[in-house]
Amino acid sequence: MPSKEELIFAQMFPFSDKAKNLIKKEKFLLEDVSEEVMARAKIMLLNAFRKKPYSVNGISFSNELMLNEIYAFPVAKILLSEMSSFDLNRKFALTFSLNTFGFLEKEKNNDKLLRLFDDFKIKFSLSENKAFFLSVSLKEFLSMPSFRELKLVNQSISNGRVFLTKNDSIRFISNLSYKKINSSLPIETKGIPKKFKENANVLKQEFFSLKKTLPEFKFAGNLKTEFIPPCMSFLYGKLSSGSKLTHIANFDLACFLINSRTSKEDFLKLYSRASNFKEKLVLYHYSNIKGKEAKPKYSSPSCNKVVEHSLCLRNETCEGIKSPLGYYIRNLKNLKKSKKPQTESK
Numbered sequence: 001m002p003s004k005e006e007l008i009f010a011q012m013f014p015f016s017d018k019a020k021n022l023i024k025k026e027k028f029l030l031e032d033v034s035e036e037v038m039a040r041a042k043i044m045l046l047n048a049f050r051k052k053p054y055s056v057n058g059i060s061f062s063n064e065l066m067l068n069e070i071y072a073f074p075v076a077k078i079l080l081s082e083m084s085s086f087d088l089n090r091k092f093a094l095t096f097s098l099n100t101f102g103f104l105e106k107e108k109n110n111d112k113l114l115r116l117f118d119d120f121k122i123k124f125s126l127s128e129n130k131a132f133f134l135s136v137s138l139k140e141f142l143s144m145p146s147f148r149e150l151k152l153v154n155q156s157i158s159n160g161r162v163f164l165t166k167n168d169s170i171r172f173i174s175n176l177s178y179k180k181i182n183s184s185l186p187i188e189t190k191g192i193p194k195k196f197k198e199n200a201n202v203l204k205q206e207f208f209s210l211k212k213t214l215p216e217f218k219f220a221g222n223l224k225t226e227f228i229p230p231c232m233s234f235l236y237g238k239l240s241s242g243s244k245l246t247h248i249a250n251f252d253l254a255c256f257l258i259n260s261r262t263s264k265e266d267f268l269k270l271y272s273r274a275s276n277f278k279e280k281l282v283l284y285h286y287s288n289i290k291g292k293e294a295k296p297k298y299s300s301p302s303c304n305k306v307v308e309h310s311l312c313l314r315n316e317t318c319e320g321i322k323s324p325l326g327y328y329i330r331n332l333k334n335l336k337k338s339k340k341p342q343t344e345s346k
């Protein structure tokens, strides 16, 4: 079994050679792709389609969740290749390039950044000049694809070496990851199991219907959608753009919304956008979850429950959070605090 550290690295940077080798060692077979892995691969593609960041599931959770995440990347690439869309290929590469930038930017030590330089087989020297982080040879720099933000003319050059700040080094790696992913697509899909083709077709249709312009949905009530956590935000986005959710996803989102004091009218308005909308059924679920007391009968799910339902999209904003509702309340409190010195608004 790979070490936790290897799993975390491969999960954060699934395009890396290290992730590829790990998959090889684990003897991952396309015939054995589980429902969970397929679901994660689809979420990767859906986020790419929507140009939304993709939050990896399970960092610091179980090895199994991390492996699912690592396997989902090549599975997503196969689905993408079956869908034959250059535009989507680019969006997919961009999603992971931005993820890479985000991860590296937040790392306190430089270990992962340097490991990625090794992974891309780029020779570097750490800089003795504190204004810079490292240097690469001019030859090496010029042999890299040219990037808008990293033009040679903007760099410090001395003795045939190009000096990069830490931020430039991160940009350099995230741009390389974009290039690597985008140029690896499409991949050969001859002989892949039937279920890949079937899932790719379903996704194609889903993306097609998402493209149909539904007017943007806005709550009339008090819910501050910018404060809801990644898991609920994803479900909310999916529903408000007209897609249907699984039963368990519906239930978790409904419990979250009702416990966040969403009104019956807004609740109905949101659920009416789902392609399988049935007003009576939605009202029944609303009343059932709400109950008759002031406090709803069903509480909002805990993070553990959401993880169990494979719906957690944890990212760094979830640090210290135990439930999606807790996340939302914390953000509301922070907003209140930040407004304190000002005069009361509205």
Ligand code: SF4
Pocket: 229, 230, 231, 232, 302, 303, 304, 306, 307, 311, 312, 313, 314, 315, 318, 321, 322, 323, 324, 327
């Ligand atoms: S709030 Fe909890 S369940 Fe939701 S994404 Fe964050 S950690 Fe996952």
